[in-house]
Amino acid sequence: MRALTDAGSGAGRARRAGRIRGTALCLAAANGIRPHLARRFALAGLAAAASWLAVPAAAGPDSGMALDARSAAAIERFEELVPARYFAEAWGYAVLPAVKRVGLGLGAAWGRGEVGEQGEVAGDARFWQITSGIQAGVSAASLIVFFRDRDAMADIECGRIEFMGQAGLAVGGVGLLKTPAYDPKVAIFAAHRFGLMSEASVSLGKLSFRPHARRERSAC
Amino acid sequence: MHAGLCTLREGGGRGRAASSELFSIVVSIRKSTRPVLLWVGALWAGLLTAGDVRGDQELSLLLDDLPDGTTGIGGALRWTGAPYAAGGDELDFVPLYLYEGRRLFIHGTSLGVHLLKDRDLEVDVVGRYRFWQLDPSGEALEGVAERSQTLDGGLAVHWRRGASELSLEWLADLLDEHGGHQLDAAYRRTFRRGRWQVSPFIGVSVLDSRLAQYYFGVDESERSAARAPYRPGRAANLRYGVNASYDLGEGFRLYANVGVSELDGRLFASPLVEETLWPTLLFGASYFFGSVYEPRARVPPRRRAEWSWRVNYGYQAEGNIVGDIDRGDFRRNVVADTRIGGVTIGKLLDEGRRFDIVGRLALFRHFERGLQEDFFSAAAYVTAIGKGYLPWSDRPAFRWGFGIGLSYAERVPIVEQIERADGSRARFQNYLEMTIDFPLPWGRRGSVLGDCFIGLTTVHRSGIFATSNLLGDVAGGSDWLTAHLECVR
Numbered sequence: 001m002r003a004l005t006d007a008g009s010g011a012g013r014a015r016r017a018g019r020i021r022g023t024a025l026c027l028a029a030a031n032g033i034r035p036h037l038a039r040r041f042a043l044a045g046l047a048a049a050a051s052w053l054a055v056p057a058a059a060g061p062d063s064g065m066a067l068d069a070r071s072a073a074a075i076e077r078f079e080e081l082v083p084a085r086y087f088a089e090a091w092g093y094a095v096l097p098a099v100k101r102v103g104l105g106l107g108a109a110w111g112r113g114e115v116g117e118q119g120e121v122a123g124d125a126r127f128w129q130i131t132s133g134i135q136a137g138v139s140a141a142s143l144i145v146f147f148r149d150r151d152a153m154a155d156i157e158c159g160r161i162e163f164m165g166q167a168g169l170a171v172g173g174v175g176l177l178k179t180p181a182y183d184p185k186v187a188i189f190a191a192h193r194f195g196l197m198s199e200a201s202v203s204l205g206k207l208s209f210r211p212h213a214r215r216e217r218s219a220c
Numbered sequence: 221m222h223a224g225l226c227t228l229r230e231g232g233g234r235g236r237a238a239s240s241e242l243f244s245i246v247v248s249i250r251k252s253t254r255p256v257l258l259w260v261g262a263l264w265a266g267l268l269t270a271g272d273v274r275g276d277q278e279l280s281l282l283l284d285d286l287p288d289g290t291t292g293i294g295g296a297l298r299w300t301g302a303p304y305a306a307g308g309d310e311l312d313f314v315p316l317y318l319y320e321g322r323r324l325f326i327h328g329t330s331l332g333v334h335l336l337k338d339r340d341l342e343v344d345v346v347g348r349y350r351f352w353q354l355d356p357s358g359e360a361l362e363g364v365a366e367r368s369q370t371l372d373g374g375l376a377v378h379w380r381r382g383a384s385e386l387s388l389e390w391l392a393d394l395l396d397e398h399g400g401h402q403l404d405a406a407y408r409r410t411f412r413r414g415r416w417q418v419s420p421f422i423g424v425s426v427l428d429s430r431l432a433q434y435y436f437g438v439d440e441s442e443r444s445a446a447r448a449p450y451r452p453g454r455a456a457n458l459r460y461g462v463n464a465s466y467d468l469g470e471g472f473r474l475y476a477n478v479g480v481s482e483l484d485g486r487l488f489a490s491p492l493v494e495e496t497l498w499p500t501l502l503f504g505a506s507y508f509f510g511s512v513y514e515p516r517a518r519v520p521p522r523r524r525a526e527w528s529w530r531v532n533y534g535y536q537a538e539g540n541i542v543g544d545i546d547r548g549d550f551r552r553n554v555v556a557d558t559r560i561g562g563v564t565i566g567k568l569l570d571e572g573r574r575f576d577i578v579g580r581l582a583l584f585r586h587f588e589r590g591l592q593e594d595f596f597s598a599a600a601y602v603t604a605i606g607k608g609y610l611p612w613s614d615r616p617a618f619r620w621g622f623g624i625g626l627s628y629a630e631r632v633p634i635v636e637q638i639e640r641a642d643g644s645r646a647r648f649q650n651y652l653e654m655t656i657d658f659p660l661p662w663g664r665r666g667s668v669l670g671d672c673f674i675g676l677t678t679v680h681r682s683g684i685f686a687t688s689n690l691l692g693d694v695a696g697g698s699d700w701l702t703a704h705l706e707c708v709r
Binding site for chain 2: 086106133180183184185187188202
């Protein structure tokens, strides 16, 4: 898998910053704010936008659309936790930087992230899960799902609901969450972030994929 | 309150063996357990060797076109307008467990074995639930004994020619309720257009004198000022109606049946009877695993011989299978602190994309620990079994299972007797099962313990909220939490 953490080209960043500055000046004029104040607002906005745009975790050699900062940070963390073969051999992946979990007998989990495929950021990912089992508490964890081949990835394009199971224990910043895969060609790894939760549950979950660009849809 | 088949003949001089628990599963198979074992045996024989039966034409489902091996579950609402003086119209839920095999069939309220099955001729051994009953709780029938539903069994022959079918069926009472027998002859023609099937039928049912006497006669003991004893003798009812089905996508099939029995004059003359027409309506739906359109190999050759065995043992739980046990409430029931042990055999019926469908037969020994005598129960059910996998591997990290079917108990478990304050109880009940298990860590593939799993099984019996005559109109149920060892072979 190629690096996907490029923040984008410098020219692109400048264009986006320019658009934000222009928009701020127009809004100020429309609201009767004096030009010098408007300029200060615009400069402040520009600074904020620049800092936001500068957040991307790592700039790689490849160009193209980049993962957002939180996804990139999650990937960096998983690179330390997950055997390298999954990154090297996966057809694609879905990374969910913060999957929130809450449960008391019955529970739920949800999160958003991005999908990468063959070295490109292919789209957005959404995840939800309804859980039932021995569980109590709240927690958050990053999740990464590796798809071994194109077929395995097609399932999330179809938005199928899958039966899953998970077990975990979380106390503050220390924790462990294990989630077996719903398909032999899928691998799921979780990295605990924070929370206070004990869980051994089964669930119905759905990982869905919204592609950025028009693409040929898999037969579902 | 009418009693269903299950509330009848409790006890009855059956020999009991006080035995140590698991050991007695094996050694105490006595005369009293024969009905349970025969029931299990018949079903299992069919599953191992693995059509359609017309008898109760009004309730018959249009399943002729399904490929062998089709498995489905569903439910139907059945309404019947009773002909009796006291009324007794019923709206009833009928659980539909459907299996269409080369040898075995289970069609909701009927099951059996195809002795011969080809395109034109079919000969079956059939067992069918008889829904007929008389609830004498009304004033008009005061002093009249209750007439119960029962299970009939017999032989059926179907001769097909194109869209037409002639059926001949002989049924006798298997549970000694009416003690008689019935001969049916019917003709039906099935029209198929797209997703629709429509099948009008007409037939005649000949009831022998004992059957007619049980449901329509008046015994000497039932005599009153307004009711003289009456013996109808042999009678023949005319039956006609239309059955229809509609395929909603590949998996769902909807059913709508309407039928009428016109009572013989001898039956209508009974003091118990007020109406000459006996109408029945049925609306239902079922879901089939696989496609109802395309026959396909449901089990790939490499898994065709796959079967499994399981032993489990556990205790009566305080909570319910759904909402309590599944959320970690593992408390023991202190009022009925009983135990259960069982042996289950399973056969793979369908390899699914995410889960397999396995047909299972279970024999349980109930250890009532002095609250009443120990007894056996049997369950026939289908289970969906799915797996969670290790990363990029076909090795399971865990399995989950959900089973649904029917359970028949030699006696009503003590917990069901205690919890049903209204006195309703039934031996024949709906069966649910939930399992979760994990592979034995030292069970390598190919070894004795290869493909073996340990885990928890929750065993549940209930009457589906008192909605079903078939299940004795009882509410509530019983739940056992058990530990199990299962090996797939």
